[in-house]
Amino acid sequence: MHRPPTAEADVADELAVVRPGLVHRYADELPGARAAVLTRLWRGLAHEPLPWIVRREADREGFALRLADGRRLRGPHADPYATGAYVTAVRLDEAVYDDPARLMTELAVPHSAVFAAELGHSVASLALSRAGAGHPPKWPARDWEWEQRVVDGHPFHPNCRSRPGFSVAEQLAHGPEHGPVVELALVPVPEAGCLxxxxxxxxxxEPGRVVVPVHPWQAAHVLKRTGERRLAAHPLMALRTLALPGGPHVKTALSARLTSSVRDISLGSVAASAVLSDFGEAVAARTDGLLHITRTLGAVAAGSPDLAAVLRESPEEYTAPGERVVPVAALATTGLPGSPAWLGRFARLALTVGLRLLELGVALEAHGQNLLVVLSPGGDPVRLVYRDLADLRIGPARLARHGVPLPGQLPARMVTDDERTLRRKLFGSLVAGALAGTAGSGPALRTALESAVPHLPRTRDLTALLDEPLPAKALTLMRLSPRTAGDQWAELPNPLRYGSR
Structure with missing residues (x-):
């Protein structure tokens, strides 16, 4: 076996200074963190269209990849819908690797060095997250407490906890899994220069000024500002979005690469935010009360994506007494998805809403962070809440067929009549993302879909979901293709057939 990468040792050294009581717990969490990240990486290697893998072969012992240079990489059977850490080691020719960063370094494919460093950060940060995670109640009372229960990050991205640019002290101070209260900087700027x-x-x-809430990491590292008034808030799983006590959520600019993207707020999204919010409400009204959109209350950009903020309603606005609203990413912590009947009901609700909106011409980015489910006092899924409209895809031709006007002032990237693009957006986020992450395995996802399908609206999109491979973002390929703009895609085995042999 190969030894930990530098990122692990660096975090240990810094932790010994800023939180020495966590050092032993961090060390204990490292093997599991390596396996969790290696499992995500192995999924990408096994299923994504990576140009340097020329053949894939399954046998009774596992799964083998033949590389373009003749080397052979072997590991266990790769369930593309499984979560957890079932891959503890893989073999590259005769060498065994339990460390994803070391493996990627040894593969030595184009752009692998940068990706290997990100994987090292992901392992170290994941171990730190597990070691320092708080202990919110099993059934939290507030929305932000649910967010703190999501410790491991993205269920399928190898960079599930990569936070390069964040020191250990900053991760402990800002990561929602650590349960902190974050002090946002309040930066006043001349209103005349603001959108x-x-x-x-x-x-x-203030008189003649707009006050912009700024994430403390952004204030320190990008804006180089200190000394402003502060506002206490609770970080959500998106890290840059925080819940204000008794009030709305605020989405801040954060010019750091987390998972795949730099988290700024584009001027175009600020300009379109009010129009999109009204549009989202209008289309949600066509779901017979099954979906609510959190309204955007206001947005501001002070001349740059680095100094911008968006205020949104809390999802709690859409709950009745006794109900709870839970991010889909946090559902696994409740134990509810362990019931096939419950999982089938949830899949039916989510797909009914998603397919109705897709038929209208609106494809949701319905992954486990954007999509929330309202649970009855008894735990039944009764309706959905969706937040953050910035990544919708909208089809004008479909809207026109249903008499829905296309809103003006939308960013051009959001508007398309390409059916493949619209379906990829919904199916890749909802089925390959939210539902798969909740189910936890291909067989469980298949059972849930089989339960839901007889009750779903009979549309051409449903036919595509039933008959075609399932699209999913090629997360590993995207990190190894830094010069390729936009999303890249993999085609996964159709979950309704997965495990049927």
Whole structure:
């Protein structure tokens, strides 16, 4: 076996200074963190269209990949819908690797060095997250407490916890899994130089100025500002989005690469935020109460994506007494998905809403972070809440067929009539993402879909979901293709057939 990469040792050294009581727990968590990241990486290697893999072969002992240079990489059977850490080691020719960063370094394919460093960060940060995670109640009372229960990050991305640019002290101070209260900087800027949409509240205004909430990491590392007034908030799983006590959620700019993307707020998204919010409400009204969209209250950009913020309603606005609203990513912590009947009901609800909107011409980015489910007092899934409209895809021709006007001022990237693009957006996020992550395995996902399908709207999109391979973002390929803009895709085995042999 190969030894930990430098990132692991660096985190241990810094942890010994800033939180020495966590050092032993961190060390204990490292093997599991390596396996969790290696499992995600192995999924990508086994199923994504990587140009340097020329053949894939399954046998009774596992799965083998033949590389273009003649080397052979072997590991266990790769369930593309499984979560957890079932891959503890793989073999590259005769060498065994239990460390994803070391494996990627040894593969030595184009752009692998940078990706290997990210994998090292992901392992170290995941071990730190597990070691320092707080202990919110099993059935939290507040929305932000649910967010803190998601410790491992993205269920399928190898960079599930990669936070390069964040020190150990900053991860402990800002990561939601650690349960901190974050002090947002309040930065006043001249209103004349700002783009403001919606209603920016009076408590974030001064005479002639707009006050922008800024993430403390952004204030320190990008804006180089200190000394402003502060506002306490609870970080959500998106890290840059925080819940204000008793109030709305605030999405801040964060110019750091987390998982795949740099988290700024584009000027185009600020300009379109009010229009999109109204549009989202209008299309959600066509779901017979099964879906609510969290409204954007106001948005501001002070001349740059680095200094911008968006205020949104809390999803709690859409709950009745006794109900809870839970991010789909946190459902696994409740134990509810362990019931096939419950999982089938949830799949039916989510797919009914997703397919109805897709038929109208709206493809949701319905992954486990954007999509939330409202649970009855008894734990039944009763309706959905969707937040963050910035990554919708909207089809004008479909809208026109249903008499829905296309809103103006939308970013061009959001508008397309390409059916493949629309289906990829919904199916890749909802089925290959939210539902698969909740189910936890291909067989469980298949059972849930079989339960839901007889009750779903009979559309051409449903036919495509039943008959074609399932699209999923090629997360590993994208990190190894830094010069290729936009999403890249893999085709996974159709979950309704997965495990049927």
């Amino acid at each position: 403001v949409t919606g209603v920016w509240p009076g408590w974030l205004r």
